[in-house]
Amino acid sequence: MDDSKKQLQGSESRDIFKRYHKHINKLCYCIDADLVLVEKDPEGIVAYIDFKKPKDSVTFAEALAYNEWAKTKPVYIVEADSPERGPFSIRQYLRANWRPNPPVVEWGDTVLVANWSEYEQWELEIRNNYYKQIKYLY
Numbered sequence: 001m002d003d004s005k006k007q008l009q010g011s012e013s014r015d016i017f018k019r020y021h022k023h024i025n026k027l028c029y030c031i032d033a034d035l036v037l038v039e040k041d042p043e044g045i046v047a048y049i050d051f052k053k054p055k056d057s058v059t060f061a062e063a064l065a066y067n068e069w070a071k072t073k074p075v076y077i078v079e080a081d082s083p084e085r086g087p088f089s090i091r092q093y094l095r096a097n098w099r100p101n102p103p104v105v106e107w108g109d110t111v112l113v114a115n116w117s118e119y120e121q122w123e124l125e126i127r128n129n130y131y132k133q134i135k136y137l138y
Contacts, residue, residue, distance in 0.1 A: 029061045037123070039130060046130040047074040054079050054089070058105050063098035070095060074126065078119075086115045090122060 018032060035049035048069045050062065058066070058077075066075045075093040080086055092108030113119045 031059070031061045031065045033065075037127065039127060042131070042134045044130070044134065045073050046127050047076055049076050049078055051078050051080075051083060054081060057102040058093075058096060060098040060101065060103055063096040063103040063105070066093050067095055067098070076126075086113060086119065088113045088119055090119075 021028070021030065033048065034051045037046040037049060038044065039046055048066070050066075056079075069075050070093060077091045077093055079089045079091070090111045090113065092110075094106045094108050096103040096105040111122055113122055
C-alpha cells in the first residue's frame with residue numbers, strides 16, 4: 001500500500017450513506033464489513049475481519065452474513081479495548097444459530113497478540129495459508 005493510502009481515514013460520504021440507511025424501513029437489515037483481506041497474486045479473498053470491543057456481541061444480521069462468508073473463507077473477529085495499540089484477541093468464527101437473541105456462536109481457535117507488530121505476523125500467516133491452499137488447488 002502506498003503512503004497516500006495509509007493516510008486515509010475512511011470515506012465521509014460512505015459514513016453519511018450508512019447513517020441515512022438507518023432511517024429507512026426498519027426491516028432493511030444490514031451489516032458493515034470492517035475488512036476484507038484480499039490477495040493480488042493469486043487473486044482472491046483471503047478472509048473476512050470484523051472488529052469489536054470485548055463486550056460486543058454478534059448480532060443476528062452479522063451472524064447471517066458471517067455464516068454466508070464462512071462457507072467459502074475464514075471469518076475472524078478481532079477484539080480490543082484499544083484499536084490503536086492492542087492487545088488483540090482474534091477468534092475464528094465458525095457458524096452461529098442466528099435465531100436466539102443474542103445468537104449462539106460456535107468459535108474456533110483464539111489467538112492473542114500483544115500489538116500491531118504481532119497482529120501483522122498473524123495476518124501474514126493467514127495470507128501464507130491462503131497462498132498454500134490456492135497453490136494446492138492448481
